[in-house]
Amino acid sequence: MSMLDTLRRIVQEVNNAPDIRSALDFMALRVRDAMGTEVCSIYLRDNTAERYVLMASEGLKREAVGHVSLGFSEGLVGQVGQREEPINLEDAFAHPKFHYLAETGEDPFHAFLGVPVMHHGEVLGVLVVQQRDARRFDQSEEAFLVTISAQLSAVIAHAHASGVLFEQLDTPERASFYDGVAGASGAAIGIAKLLFPETDLSAVPDRDAEDVASEIALLDEALVRVRQEIRDLAERAKASLGAEEQALFDVYLRMLDRHALPAEVIARIREGQWVQGALRMVVDAHVHNFEMMDDPYLRERAADVRDLGRRLLTQLQSRNRRQIEYPAHCILMGDDISAPMLMELPAERIAGIVTSRGSRNSHMAIVARAMGIPTVVGCQNLPLKKLDGKELIVDGFRGRVVANASVELKQQFEEIIAEEESLLAGLEKLRDEPAQTEDGVRVQLQVNTGLMTDINRSIERGAEGVGLYRTEIPFMVRDRFPSEEEQRAIYREQLAAFAPMPVTMRTLDIGGDKSLSYFPIEEENPFLGWRGIRVTLDHPEIFIVQVRAMLKAAEGFDNLRIMLPMITSVFEAEEAQHLIHRAWLEVREEGIDVAMPPVGVMIEVPASVYQARALAQRVDFLSVGTNDLTQYLLAVDRNNRQIADLYNSLHPAVLHALLHVVEQAHEEGKPVSVCGEMAGDPASALLLMAMGYDALSMSASNLLRVKAAVRKVSMGFLRRLLNEVLAMDNGEVIASYMDLQLTKVGLGDLIRHRKSG
Ligand code: PEP
Numbered sequence: 001m002s003m004l005d006t007l008r009r010i011v012q013e014v015n016n017a018p019d020i021r022s023a024l025d026f027m028a029l030r031v032r033d034a035m036g037t038e039v040c041s042i043y044l045r046d047n048t049a050e051r052y053v054l055m056a057s058e059g060l061k062r063e064a065v066g067h068v069s070l071g072f073s074e075g076l077v078g079q080v081g082q083r084e085e086p087i088n089l090e091d092a093f094a095h096p097k098f099h100y101l102a103e104t105g106e107d108p109f110h111a112f113l114g115v116p117v118m119h120h121g122e123v124l125g126v127l128v129v130q131q132r133d134a135r136r137f138d139q140s141e142e143a144f145l146v147t148i149s150a151q152l153s154a155v156i157a158h159a160h161a162s163g164v165l166f167e168q169l170d171t172p173e174r175a176s177f178y179d180g181v182a183g184a185s186g187a188a189i190g191i192a193k194l195l196f197p198e199t200d201l202s203a204v205p206d207r208d209a210e211d212v213a214s215e216i217a218l219l220d221e222a223l224v225r226v227r228q229e230i231r232d233l234a235e236r237a238k239a240s241l242g243a244e245e246q247a248l249f250d251v252y253l254r255m256l257d258r259h260a261l262p263a264e265v266i267a268r269i270r271e272g273q274w275v276q277g278a279l280r281m282v283v284d285a286h287v288h289n290f291e292m293m294d295d296p297y298l299r300e301r302a303a304d305v306r307d308l309g310r311r312l313l314t315q316l317q318s319r320n321r322r323q324i325e326y327p328a329h330c331i332l333m334g335d336d337i338s339a340p341m342l343m344e345l346p347a348e349r350i351a352g353i354v355t356s357r358g359s360r361n362s363h364m365a366i367v368a369r370a371m372g373i374p375t376v377v378g379c380q381n382l383p384l385k386k387l388d389g390k391e392l393i394v395d396g397f398r399g400r401v402v403a404n405a406s407v408e409l410k411q412q413f414e415e416i417i418a419e420e421e422s423l424l425a426g427l428e429k430l431r432d433e434p435a436q437t438e439d440g441v442r443v444q445l446q447v448n449t450g451l452m453t454d455i456n457r458s459i460e461r462g463a464e465g466v467g468l469y470r471t472e473i474p475f476m477v478r479d480r481f482p483s484e485e486e487q488r489a490i491y492r493e494q495l496a497a498f499a500p501m502p503v504t505m506r507t508l509d510i511g512g513d514k515s516l517s518y519f520p521i522e523e524e525n526p527f528l529g530w531r532g533i534r535v536t537l538d539h540p541e542i543f544i545v546q547v548r549a550m551l552k553a554a555e556g557f558d559n560l561r562i563m564l565p566m567i568t569s570v571f572e573a574e575e576a577q578h579l580i581h582r583a584w585l586e587v588r589e590e591g592i593d594v595a596m597p598p599v600g601v602m603i604e605v606p607a608s609v610y611q612a613r614a615l616a617q618r619v620d621f622l623s624v625g626t627n628d629l630t631q632y633l634l635a636v637d638r639n640n641r642q643i644a645d646l647y648n649s650l651h652p653a654v655l656h657a658l659l660h661v662v663e664q665a666h667e668e669g670k671p672v673s674v675c676g677e678m679a680g681d682p683a684s685a686l687l688l689m690a691m692g693y694d695a696l697s698m699s700a701s702n703l704l705r706v707k708a709a710v711r712k713v714s715m716g717f718l719r720r721l722l723n724e725v726l727a728m729d730n731g732e733v734i735a736s737y738m739d740l741q742l743t744k745v746g747l748g749d750l751i752r753h754r755k756s757g
């Protein structure tokens with residue numbers, strides 16, 4: 001077998017292992033065999049104890065596993081971890097750092113090769129091979145071990161993050177932290193409820209059987225149906241299959257015999273597992289055994305077992321659609337939760353939401369923000385099944401989830417939650433006060449909307465109009481394009497709710513990470529692809545219908561403003577203006593009396609920063625979309641958790657671009673606003689105000705906080721702060737400096753929980 005095949009095999013086996021401990025054992029065994037060495041050991045970093053713990057070993061004494069450990073700078077293992085590079089020694093005993101561990105029985109092994117296990121730039125552990133003879137491992141062996149370590153780091157990272165590794169060592173339960181992306185700010189504590197996709201066996205969580213007999217009865221019912229399904233299939237296949245292939249169906253039926261697979265499932269149920277969990281366990285074990293086999297024919301049988309498992313699960317789920325109960329203060333947890341799913345659930349019971357996939361701009365996150373539910377998305381290492389039913393803390397400020405929190409940590413969060421509540425209650429009195437500095441400079445505070453629920457929350461908080469109505473949201477929650485009349489009705493509700501205050505409607509902004517199920521866009525590089533205005537200019541029929549609906553909706557209110565997303569050139573703005581004008585003439589001809597609305601463009605691509613003046617000459621207003629502008633200026637995907645630390649709207653490049661835009665717009669006498677998330681962060685909002693932005697548009701939940709901040713400072717102070725910050729060359733320093741200065745003037749409470757970076 002080639003090295004590459006061996007590698008693939010090892011990775012596959014490890015991924016299929018039923019739990020992390022067996023995965024590590026496999027890894028040690030297979031690596032030792034593949035390299036023909038005498039010892040392969042895996043040491044993992046335990047950050048709490050600050051030690052590398054021997055977690056698996058093939059060749060060292062079994063008793064040592066789980067017990068022996070080395071300090072972070074101790075021994076050769078500590079050395080590999082510190083240097084973050086392989087150490088390859090002919091004779092480990094001769095090395096000054098060598099630390100002899102008597103319990104492991106490593107006396108006879110001289111040759112040593114250790115490589116770090118790295119994940120996202122962090123050392124998770126050290127993989128070591130040892131051999132009796134004193135010899136240096138050759139280049140290809142070293143490369144092999146490095147490759148294995150890189151491939152397996154994700155598996156280890158997952159287990160590491162979930163805390164399962166050290167839990168199994170009889171040590172007390174410790175807090176586990178899972179980092180994701182803040183989807184909706186706020187903190188919550190509650191019991192996790194896993195929403196899992198149906199007919200996906202691997203997604204089924206472990207749950208206790210409430211009543212063994214009824215779980216077995218459910219299995220029996222499902223078996224009857226699946227057996228019938230297989231017989232029907234066999235019957236239908238008669239004409240096209242030979243006798244040999246037909247025999248396959250008999251194999252299936254035999255597997256479904258009550259003494260075969262089902263007997264094992266029943267045994268698991270009797271041990272206390274619910275039927276779906278029991279089925280998953282049995283199917284997993286068989287699939288695993290088959291996949292281990294060298295015979296390709298037998299390996300293929302894994303697929304059969306999987307298929308039968310899926311069929312049984314489908315039946316179980318359709319027969320077993322019990323009303324799901326949601327405890328009070330429930331934390332919804334899932335791989336990916338859709339917006340419609342969320343909207344179906346009892347909102348008053350949902351304290352927080354956590355998903356392992358998804359992004360800040362997913363529909364679900366947008367809905368969660370509108371509903372004010374603290375949310376963390378993209379928590380990749382979240383062990384969903386394991387956390388089902390456990391108490392979790394959702395930190396929607398930082399984008400972090402905590403399980404097994406210590407009493408002290410839980411208390412801290414309880415305090416934060418209580419403070420937030422009282423802070424918000426205290427801010428409510430500001431509703432009708434102007435957003436004005438101590439020395440009388442005003443800024444308009446507007447809201448970003450998309451859902452109907454946003455309207456009430458915005459009005460309650462005293463919004464001065466809508467700076468960004470994301471029209472794609474009503475498009476996203478449907479299964480086809482809404483008609484002109486449907487759109488008109490939706491838009492009219494927005495315009496009516498805020499009239500006479502302005503409502504800035506952005507034309508359809510799809511592409512990137514926002515897709516419509518009925519208009520799929522498949523691209524290699526969607527953020528640099530067919531997005532926003534590029535799509536609608538290619539589909540004037542969609543664009544014109546939308547603009548006509550907006551214009552008709554505005555009849556009698558005349559508070560409509562139209563805004564164009566993703567403009568990169570003057571030509572796009574002109575073309576869109578031309579189409580808007582055409583639509584306006586059409587609706588006027590149809591007898592609708594509506595004025596031509598102001599038309600503006602979003603500045604969210606670096607190109608448009610440098611065209612700001614030319615654009616301002618042609619349109620009525622500019623609005624900066626800092627979410628996209630930051631991502632494009634810094635070349636940091638706004639949804640990629642791995643590089644989330646690099647996404648910083650206070651980066652000097654972003655600040656200087658923002659200053660340039662406001663100056664250029666004002667040179668042309670045009671108003672300019674900011675409608676990205678940055679505008680809703682009190683500290684950033686103050687900087688934007690100092691730059692001269694006329695309006696800031698944000699999610700309703702941030703509005704009062706920003707207003708309170710504005711009212712506590714003077715423009716003189718803000719201008720000085722801005723000048724200081726503009727002279728700095730480091731975004732992190734700017735963020736900390738702002739925090740410090742604003743805390744000094746008494747804004748600590750308002751900015752404290754701000755998401756860093
Ligand atoms: C932005 O990019 O800053 C913006 C407001 O638009 P969206 O977040 O909808 O892309």
Ligand code: MG
Nearest residue numbers: 604625627628
């Ligand atoms: Mg944008």
